[in-house]
Amino acid sequence: xxxxxxxxxxxxxxxxxxGPDPALIDEIAGAIxxxxxxxxPLPSARALELLLYLVALAISVIxxxxxxxxxxxxxxxxxxxxxxxxxxxxARATVLTIAAMTPGSKPREAPVTLFVxxxxxxxxxxAILFRDPPGGHFVQQGMACLIxxxxxxxxxxLAAWWLLHRGFVVNPERAALAxxxxxxxxxxxxxxxxxxxFQTSHVAVWHTAVIPVSVxxxxxxxxxxxxxxTHARAR
Amino acid sequence: xxxxxxxxxxxxxxxxxxxxxxxxxxHRLSPRIHRFFAxxxxxxxxADDLLQETWLRIHEVRHTYRPGEPVLPWLYAIAxxxxxxxxxxxxxxxxxxxxxxxxxxxxxxxxxxxxALTMEELLAPLPPSQREVVEMLKIxxxxxxxxxxxxxxxxxxxxxxxxxxxxxxxxxLGKMGGxx
Numbered sequence: 001x002x003x004x005x006x007x008x009x010x011x012x013x014x015x016x017x018x019g020p021d022p023a024l025i026d027e028i029a030g031a032i033x034x035x036x037x038x039x040x041p042l043p044s045a046r047a048l049e050l051l052l053y054l055v056a057l058a059i060s061v062i063x064x065x066x067x068x069x070x071x072x073x074x075x076x077x078x079x080x081x082x083x084x085x086x087x088x089x090x091a092r093a094t095v096l097t098i099a100a101m102t103p104g105s106k107p108r109e110a111p112v113t114l115f116v117x118x119x120x121x122x123x124x125x126x127a128i129l130f131r132d133p134p135g136g137h138f139v140q141q142g143m144a145c146l147i148x149x150x151x152x153x154x155x156x157x158l159a160a161w162w163l164l165h166r167g168f169v170v171n172p173e174r175a176a177l178a179x180x181x182x183x184x185x186x187x188x189x190x191x192x193x194x195x196x197x198f199q200t201s202h203v204a205v206w207h208t209a210v211i212p213v214s215v216x217x218x219x220x221x222x223x224x225x226x227x228x229x230t231h232a233r234a235r
Numbered sequence: 236x237x238x239x240x241x242x243x244x245x246x247x248x249x250x251x252x253x254x255x256x257x258x259x260x261x262h263r264l265s266p267r268i269h270r271f272f273a274x275x276x277x278x279x280x281x282a283d284d285l286l287q288e289t290w291l292r293i294h295e296v297r298h299t300y301r302p303g304e305p306v307l308p309w310l311y312a313i314a315x316x317x318x319x320x321x322x323x324x325x326x327x328x329x330x331x332x333x334x335x336x337x338x339x340x341x342x343x344x345x346x347x348x349x350x351a352l353t354m355e356e357l358l359a360p361l362p363p364s365q366r367e368v369v370e371m372l373k374i375x376x377x378x379x380x381x382x383x384x385x386x387x388x389x390x391x392x393x394x395x396x397x398x399x400x401x402x403x404x405x406x407x408l409g410k411m412g413g414x415x
Contacts, residue, residue: 001408006401009408010374011374013354013357014370014374017273019270020266022263024283026289028261028265031291032290036257039249041298064265103296103299104305104311106384107387107388107390167299168299204306230323232377
């Protein structure tokens with residue numbers, strides 16, 4: 001059987017489907033009538049992306065400046081490359097986060113792909129650019145950086161959540177992955193500006209770990225919100 | 236005016252608070268949404284409920300439609316969300332999958348002509364993800380990009396699902412042709 005014949009059979013079956021009762025359609029129209037008032041459409045995706053991008057960068061820089069820009073001051077020429085790579089990843093995460101707030105937005109890569117690319121590319125760049133020999137206090141110093149990074153990620157995540165809340169998220173997991181990756185990258189940006197510990201193992205493990213931790217927190221929050229909403233509607 | 240352009244114009248007027256435009260949209264798009272729910276083996280009563288719920292949600296989030304963007308992917312993405320939410324709420328997903336597994340192995344009644352099958356019978360052998368792609372692409376007449384937008388997936392993934400669905404449909408309809 002040729003594709004054209006299957007097309008015809010499907011088309012006919014679709015046309016034969018008895019639609020909804022006209023009374024139901026009138027009932028639906030009647031139900032929305034009391035709530036009819038003009039609404040302002042969401043601003044353009046570009047404007048929202050720019051806003052979120054600037055907020056993420058501003059939070060990273062402000063927190064790093066408050067803690068001291070020791071990392072930036074100690075960086076050699078090639079190491080500054082990391083500060084060029086992170087904003088590019090942040091820009092992409094911003095696009096995916098804003099896309100998640102609009103139903104039927106343009107097809108783009110899955111947020112999980114960006115998450116994997118971000119973690120892998122950062123580990124690779126850290127391994128290439130940061131060559132200090134391993135020292136002591138690996139866990140102690142690492143935990144301090146991880147906590148500082150996650151604390152920087154939280155306000156960025158909240159800003160993303162506030163914007164997502166203005167739209168309509170049809171896939172909370174995708175939205176959480178995108179927003180979590182964005183927040184995590186902002187945390188890493190802050191650490192690169194602040195932390196002067198350039199041991200390869202330290203930056204590759206503890207700085208990069210801010211991203212999966214932020215994503216895990218975002219997924220947890222999304223799950224909790226989803227459970228709460230499902231229960232609220234069931235009641 | 237192109238039909239999609241008409242929908243976009245109606246949607247903009249709906250956002251401006253024009254009740255006549257909202258009613259026109261509801262009349263034009265409800266049969267599509269109802270069929271979308273029916274394809275997923277939802278009972279008629281459930282399809283009616285989901286249709287109602289979809290329009291109430293569309294009304295709540297109508298500000299998320301951006302003028303100039305295609306209306307159908309936006310609308311189908313919301314309808315999909317309502318369907319997933321409904322299954323989650325009622326906890327019937329596993330039961331649906333079970334019933335699908337049973338029906339997918341079910342042979343067509345002897346002597347049945349392919350053209351005599353209802354849409355639900357025709358799409359029975361397909362998994363839900365392929366069923367929705369076939370409905371949007373082949374029955375609702377949406378483009379590959381529109382389906383990709385509605386399902387939050389890539390165009391390649393939509394093409395692959397449609398291809399696999401057609402392989403299964405060809406096999407099933409071919410067998411039926413042999414029987415009749």
